Amino acid sequence: MVSRKKLTLLFSGLVLVIQVTFSGFVFTLYSVYRKEEFYGQLQSRARVYGRILLGRPDVKHLRSAKIPPGDLLTLTDEQISIYDQKKQLLFDNQNAEPNSIEQKLLTQVLSNPAVPVRFTQGETEGIGTVFLHDNQRYAIFVAGSDELGYARRNNLLMLLVLGNVGGLVLAFLAGWFFSGRFLKPLAVLANTVRRYSEARLRTPLNHVLGTLEPSFYNDKEPEEMRRNLKSTIEEIQEINHLTTNLLSLTKFISEPLELTPVRLDECVIAAVGQVQQKYPDRTIELTVEGLDDFPVVKGNEALLTTAVANVIENACKYSEDAVKVRIEFSSANPSQYSIQITDRGRGIAEADIPPIFDPLAQGKNREKVAVFGLGLAITYQLVSLHRGQIYFQKPSDGIGTLVHIQFPAAR
Helix, strand or coil: CCCHHHHHHHHHHHHHHHHHHHHHHHHHHHHHHHHHHHHHHHHHHHHHHHHHHCCCCCHHHHHHCCCCCCCCCCCEEEEEEEECCCCCEEEECCCCCCCHHHHHHHHHHHHCCCCCEEEEECCEEEEEEEEEECCEEEEEEEEEECHHHHHHHHHHHHHHHHHHHHHHHHHHHHHHHHHHHHHHHHHHHHHHHHHHHHHHHHHHHHHHHHHHHHHHHHCCCHHHHHHHHHHHHHHHHHHHHHHHHHHHHHHHHHCCCCCEEEEHHHHHHHHHHHHHHHCCCCCEEEEECCCCCCCEEEECHHHHHHHHHHHHHHHHHHCCCCEEEEEEECCCCCCEEEEEEEECCCCCCHHHCCCCCCCCCCCCCCCCCCCCCHHHHHHHHHHHHCCCEEEEECCCCCCCEEEEEEEEECC
């Protein structure tokens, strides 16, 4: 069975992969957006500088032109260059020599005015574009560092890292909590099967071994051998019964149940017939009271029969007197059918009633009866699956046990 730790780590790993994939997508998308936005700013600034500088009456003396610092907001490490059609440098805001990269891109920029040319140089990003003035083409290069864009990208990266770490912690805690809730029924079932196997299966196996081994070495008479073989067969049948009950319990817990209209009286009659075959010397009295029509409930006929048969069989184990089975409307809730099973046996001690549906429960009255505790546990599961109730109480005269099983009537 998958451990809680492995399930939690698997869930946390899956969440981490999803988070990292999504974060990478967001970071990449913002990086592309930042780049496109910055190049858009550079192209807009190129047009602005073209209108301001090339709109002067004396374009030939642009190299001596100055732009007051307060007129335009500048970029970090901003570089502005303007060339004419002859590739002559007309303006450079830093009064530097012609840039080697710009010289290489001049032909490409001037030959295709419709498509701006982008370039990078270290941390500087730039664009070259054509500005038309008096039917003349001028190449304008604007470059700079997008410090604000990179600062925002770094802040986004930090938020994504912190978010992923926080999300991973929350995913681990949630995975630990929900895996615990998911695995708890399986752990209880596994523990029950283990305890039951140790406490119940080992005893009949030891009996089988204890019977066969002496019989193999010592039995000389056929009658004695038959007696020992009969005892062995009974023990093997008991082991088979235990194994069937264990499989039934796991099946009832794990599989969904499809409910269809079923006649409850037919299930009870079938249950009485099954138990009567097993205990032919017992008397089982069946009565139906106060019902104007057939009692119909929603359920599974075979499982309902098993649930009722388990209770009747349990009553026959403890009572040599007649066992009474009665079907009627529930006195507490007229919309429910009630099955009452009464025996005149030794009864159940008050202290034994609360844990009686535990798979390993055995009452203090088990001394003379071979009791194996899955019958009532299975009955409880079956009744619960049919949205019913089962409970024990003392009869009015205090002798024996009275079991109530209630099922809602089908509508």
